[in-house]
Amino acid sequence: MTEATADxxxxxxxxxxxxxxxxxxxxxxxxxxxxxxxxxxxxxxxAIAAAAGASPGTLYQFFRGKQExxxxxxxxxxxxxxxxxxxxxxxxxxxLPLRDLLDRVLDxxxxxxxxxxxxxxxxxxxxxxxxxxxxKRPAQELIFQHLDRIFAxxxxxxxxxxxxxxxxxxxxxxxxxxxxxxxxSDDDLPAVAREAKQALHAxxxxxxxxxxxx
Amino acid sequence: MTEATADxxxxxxxxxxxxxxxxxxxxxxxxxxxxxxxxxxxxxxxAIAAAAGASPGTLYQFFRGKQExxxxxxxxxxxxxxxxxxxxxxxxxxxLPLRDLLDRVLDxxxxxxxxxxxxxxxxxxxxxxxxxxxxKRPAQELIFQHLDRIFAxxxxxxxxxxxxxxxxxxxxxxxxxxxxxxxxSDDDLPAVAREAKQALHAxxxxxxxxxxxx
DNA sequence: TAAAAATACGAGCGGTCGCTCGTAATATCA
DNA sequence: TGATATTACGAGCGACCGCTCGTATTTTTA
Numbered sequence: 001m002t003e004a005t006a007d008x009x010x011x012x013x014x015x016x017x018x019x020x021x022x023x024x025x026x027x028x029x030x031x032x033x034x035x036x037x038x039x040x041x042x043x044x045x046x047a048i049a050a051a052a053g054a055s056p057g058t059l060y061q062f063f064r065g066k067q068e069x070x071x072x073x074x075x076x077x078x079x080x081x082x083x084x085x086x087x088x089x090x091x092x093x094x095x096l097p098l099r100d101l102l103d104r105v106l107d108x109x110x111x112x113x114x115x116x117x118x119x120x121x122x123x124x125x126x127x128x129x130x131x132x133x134x135x136k137r138p139a140q141e142l143i144f145q146h147l148d149r150i151f152a153x154x155x156x157x158x159x160x161x162x163x164x165x166x167x168x169x170x171x172x173x174x175x176x177x178x179x180x181x182x183x184x185s186d187d188d189l190p191a192v193a194r195e196a197k198q199a200l201h202a203x204x205x206x207x208x209x210x211x212x213x214x
Numbered sequence: 215m216t217e218a219t220a221d222x223x224x225x226x227x228x229x230x231x232x233x234x235x236x237x238x239x240x241x242x243x244x245x246x247x248x249x250x251x252x253x254x255x256x257x258x259x260x261a262i263a264a265a266a267g268a269s270p271g272t273l274y275q276f277f278r279g280k281q282e283x284x285x286x287x288x289x290x291x292x293x294x295x296x297x298x299x300x301x302x303x304x305x306x307x308x309x310l311p312l313r314d315l316l317d318r319v320l321d322x323x324x325x326x327x328x329x330x331x332x333x334x335x336x337x338x339x340x341x342x343x344x345x346x347x348x349x350k351r352p353a354q355e356l357i358f359q360h361l362d363r364i365f366a367x368x369x370x371x372x373x374x375x376x377x378x379x380x381x382x383x384x385x386x387x388x389x390x391x392x393x394x395x396x397x398x399s400d401d402d403l404p405a406v407a408r409e410a411k412q413a414l415h416a417x418x419x420x421x422x423x424x425x426x427x428x
Numbered sequence: 429t430a431a432a433a434a435t436a437c438g439a440g441c442g443g444t445c446g447c448t449c450g451t452a453a454t455a456t457c458a
Numbered sequence: 459t460g461a462t463a464t465t466a467c468g469a470g471c472g473a474c475c476g477c478t479c480g481t482a483t484t485t486t487t488a
Contacts, residue, residue: 055466056467061466
């Protein structure tokens with residue numbers, strides 16, 4: 001083993017040209033659009049290829065199938081979210097007022113979600129099919145870990161089990177509120193965002209202060 | 215017009231026999247199962263018919279198409295929810311402590327959702343396709359009206375706009391938390407349900423007390 | 429009991445799906 | 459400049475989709 005232990009999928013180390021990378025980007029752009037407008041199940045690979053100005057054959061030279069497209073798209077979303085708004089996930093600021101912490105974490109995420117509707121739609125799609133659930137898991141796990149770490153820094157007195165419960169509840173609350181946030185007009189957004197933060201603040205103020213000494 | 219103003223769909227007043235009603239029930243049972251395991255988009259009408267022990271032709275003698283199956287199923291869910299747990303939506307108890315009100319409203323709904331997984335799955339399905347969204351709207355609207363009425367009785371001082379916002383936020387919060395509630399084992403359910411109520415209580419305690427005089 | 433209506437069947441139609449493959453054009457390598 | 463690998467195409471395959479229709483059976487009506 002020269003570089004890494006061989007993986008089962010046995011990628012033959014295909015050399016990607018510059019225009020190949022570009023094509024993949026175009027195909028993912030098209031996939032984001034088609035997934036967003038038709039949902040995962042009804043999105044057709046031929047439609048994705050056509051939306052990217054490519055043929056089906058070209059699409060399948062870069063992706064093994066529909067699931068892999070969704071996985072690559074999710075990976076790109078996560079990558080861009082972290083690149084653009086990584087500060088939202090920083091663990092510092094453990095002494096910030098809770099409202100300020102929520103602003104710092106949620107504002108970038110709200111902005112990203114509204115700028116990338118496909119991200120929310122793909123995440124919100126109930127992964128009845130195992131394939132889609134598999135494609136979403138890494139993103140979900142990563143967001144959960146980020147939040148858990150922030151809570152751990154902020155509320156070190158909280159048992160890990162309850163901390164994870166709070167993180168799960170907070171994430172699901174936010175996911176539940178996202179449709180309201182996505183549907184809001186630019187004018188309504190501030191009020192809706194404020195109310196969402198209000199809800200999260202109200203819950204976390206209680207949940208994170210449990211088991212505190214003194 | 216003898217009984218009602220004629221509707222555009224012009225139903226020829228087909229006379230339904232007892233076994234016809236029974237068949238429709240069996241078909242809806244099968245539809246609930248297939249929708250729950252495959253999602254709306256990937257659920258095939260042939261599979262629904264087969265699961266009900268019927269032929270495709272029989273299915274289409276009772277339903278005009280896939281969308282109408284979903285609509286009828288949602289209608290039956292709502293009907294059963296109200297029949298079995300109508301007390302949850304009663305407007306009285308405006309002076310109950312908030313936690314007791316939440317218990318009275320949420321416990322029956324949680325029990326119903328867990329007993330009827332298809333209900334949640336169909337409601338949670340992001341209605342990217344207009345047809346499914348159409349099928350879900352009546353149920354969503356009805357639940358919203360119920361909650362709005364409860365809030366109006368409980369917090370008459372609250373402006374209608376803010377009351378509706380609070381109802382929308384509460385509904386979306388609960389919908390977001392439902393996956394946790396559905397996935398919980400019987401052992402974990404009490405803790406998860408308590409935490410969900412905690413979150414709703416924390417938010418509503420603030421939201422419903424806004425604008426209160428003195 | 430005969431006519432009419434409701435229920436039941438299932439082969440199969442037209443269409444779309446995910447995906448393949450033979451072939452050609454283009455870029456990199458030797 | 460050849461040789462080789464990568465990118466590109468698009469007709470079309472087999473499977474499945476929602477749904478139809480001719481026909482047979484059972485129940486209600488008259």
